[in-house]
Amino acid sequence: MSSPSLLRRYLPWLVLLLLLRDGVAAAAGKGSGKVSAIIVFGDSSVDTGNNNFIPTIARSNFWPYGRDFADGLPTGRFSNGRLATDFISEAFGLPPSIPAYLDTNLTIDDLATGVSFASASTGLDNATAGIMSVITISEQLEYFKEYRERLALSKLGEAGAEEVVREALYIWSVGTNDFIENYYNLPQRRAQYATAAEYAAYLLGLAEAAIREVHALGGRKMDFTGLTPMGCLPAERMGNRAAPGECNEEYNAVARSFNAKLQGELVPKLNRELPGLRLVYAETYGVLDAVVRKPQDYGFENAERGCCGTGLFEAGYFCSFSTSMLCRNANKYVFFDAIHPTERMYSILAQSVIDTTLHVFL
Ligand SMILES: *[C@@H]1O[C@H](CO)[C@@H](O)[C@H](O)[C@H]1NC(C)=O
Ligand SMILES: *[C@@H]1O[C@H](CO)[C@@H](O)[C@H](O)[C@H]1NC(C)=O
Numbered sequence: 001m002s003s004p005s006l007l008r009r010y011l012p013w014l015v016l017l018l019l020l021r022d023g024v025a026a027a028a029g030k031g032s033g034k035v036s037a038i039i040v041f042g043d044s045s046v047d048t049g050n051n052n053f054i055p056t057i058a059r060s061n062f063w064p065y066g067r068d069f070a071d072g073l074p075t076g077r078f079s080n081g082r083l084a085t086d087f088i089s090e091a092f093g094l095p096p097s098i099p100a101y102l103d104t105n106l107t108i109d110d111l112a113t114g115v116s117f118a119s120a121s122t123g124l125d126n127a128t129a130g131i132m133s134v135i136t137i138s139e140q141l142e143y144f145k146e147y148r149e150r151l152a153l154s155k156l157g158e159a160g161a162e163e164v165v166r167e168a169l170y171i172w173s174v175g176t177n178d179f180i181e182n183y184y185n186l187p188q189r190r191a192q193y194a195t196a197a198e199y200a201a202y203l204l205g206l207a208e209a210a211i212r213e214v215h216a217l218g219g220r221k222m223d224f225t226g227l228t229p230m231g232c233l234p235a236e237r238m239g240n241r242a243a244p245g246e247c248n249e250e251y252n253a254v255a256r257s258f259n260a261k262l263q264g265e266l267v268p269k270l271n272r273e274l275p276g277l278r279l280v281y282a283e284t285y286g287v288l289d290a291v292v293r294k295p296q297d298y299g300f301e302n303a304e305r306g307c308c309g310t311g312l313f314e315a316g317y318f319c320s321f322s323t324s325m326l327c328r329n330a331n332k333y334v335f336f337d338a339i340h341p342t343e344r345m346y347s348i349l350a351q352s353v354i355d356t357t358l359h360v361f362l
Pocket of ligand 2: 126136138139
């Protein structure tokens with residue numbers, strides 16, 4: 001039999017197969033629903049430049065931050081390049097970097113596929129934000145309300161804005177500063193909460209209130225990111241009095257216990273109680289822990305010091321004072337400054353969170 005007649009004979013079946021395949025794919029796509037935008041709340045791990053527009057010293061919109069960003073320019077991200085949320089946005093078919101809400105050069109149309117309300121140095125606790133006069137989570141939620149109203153007045157209209165809000169993926173990345181900047185650093189909260197566990201319970205209550213508020217405003221798909229092993233940040237190794245240079249295992253235990261309550265109690269409870277909510281817990285502790293313990297396995301050469309300065313304490317402006325000591329290749333470092341991961345580490349975190357958790361929204 002010649003191939004043209006073969007083709008004639010099987011063509012109808014081929015067409016039917018293709019129709020079935022595309023039909024099934026379309027139905028699956030409809031069922032899971034596409035993510036319209038990535039909307040971010042939190043601290044420096046996800047601040048893409050909001051602090052540039054408020055009076056605070058918790059800034060990073062200068063060299064060497066942003067050294068490996070698209071055009072080599074600093075953006076206000078505390079890293080040499082992009083953050084985990086930028087990689088996540090790209091993986092969802094959205095823009096490769098998430099704009100900062102307060103960026104005065106942007107219009108509401110620029111923010112309709114993603115926006116960060118995050119502010120470096122903030123925490124769930126208002127008192128944490130107060131230390132460096134940055135944007136509290138309550139204020140980030142106020143900005144989110146304003147954002148919703150601006151979307152409804154944009155070319156999207158009421159219905160379009162409602163759809164963006166409903167189909168967006170909300171990401172929280174916050175809590176580390178409440179412990180390292182506030183609880184373990186200043187006396188006030190320690191006087192009120194005798195143990196870190198009691199303070200963690202207070203923070204989880206604040207997380208719950210924030211999630212409930214976004215749900216009440218129409219949000220449905222949400223990710224609350226767990227804490228990383230904060231005792232292994234270079235600055236915390238440096239400050240470890242019991243064992244200088246080693247990870248602070250007390251801080252790591254606090255992070256694990258916070259995560260266990262978040263994942264085991266708060267997330268299931270809110271999914272039970274709030275109609276239509278799809279809240280997931282994103283695990284990042286194990287990923288960073290594995291990398292820090294065996295950096296060579298992941299192609300890193302240094303997990304104990306940041307790339308900038310001595311790498312032991314510098315962050316923000318201090319990072320810009322000692323650029324003669326800047327490392328050559330940040331891809332070989334887990335941390336860019338004494339607190340914040342490099343772009344390469346952020347991309348590993350993003351990929352892991354997508355593979356283990358966020359794929360349910362893809
Ligand atoms: C806004 O855009 C202009 C022109 O591109 C640029 O010169 C300016 O620095 C930008 N301002 C901010 C706050 O990013
Ligand atoms: C935090 O501050 C805001 C005002 O900015 C206030 O409305 C809110 O009640 C405060 N939250 C707590 C838990 O004190």
